[in-house]
Amino acid sequence: MSRVTKRKHVMNEALWDDLELPKKDHSVVKVLKSMGNNLHQVSTPSGEVYLVSMPIKFRRNIWVKRGDYILVEPILEGNKVKAEIVKIFNKESIKFYKDNNIWPEEFDEKKNVGEKDNDGDLFENTNRNRLQNYSESSEDDSDSEGSSVDESNDLKH
Known part of the structure; x- marks a missing residue:
């Protein structure tokens, strides 16, 4: 089986396009959080x-963030690792579980609106400075400080 064909089958199995109910x-x-080593x-x-x-069949094909x-299935012999991943939910499968009253109320997004806003999924670039709003008095102070620094640099040269 080619790599592409295998990936297609693994994706279909992991995402369950047919939307089955859990066992x-x-x-x-x-x-x-991710702990490394596929844990x-x-x-x-x-x-x-x-x-x-x-x-093993999901590794290098499916990513979890x-x-x-x-959806997990318990592992009986596990001490630290207590379960194995069976399915990764997408928006359609979450909606299907909510419609069938299987979705846990503790994970309901509407209930936790105060904890997380809609922009929480967006990546924030920490390499760029944020624009800050200053009052006019602080702008005047910073301009006068900047000009005195520039004058002292000019005198040195």
Whole structure:
């Protein structure tokens, strides 16, 4: 099987285009952060925090980032890593789960509006200075300070 064909099948399996309901032992969790080595720290609706692993077939084909919702299946023999990722939710699958009353209320976006605004997903470039608004008096002070520095530099040359 070619790399492209494999990636197509893995993407279809991970995203479940047919929108199936979860099995009894599956649970919905939110990704808190990536821990490396295909491990992710997640939080359950009850607030429990633990590690989940990315299955081998999803590695290098599927990426999970902080704030994503995923469906996990528990691993019985795991001490630190307690579950394995089964599905990564997209907007359509979240809507499907909400319509079928399967989505946890703790993860409901409308409930948590005060915590996160809509611009939270946008990348903020920290390499550029932000524009700051100063009152007119502070602008006059900065102009006079700047001119005195320029005059002292001119005198030295």
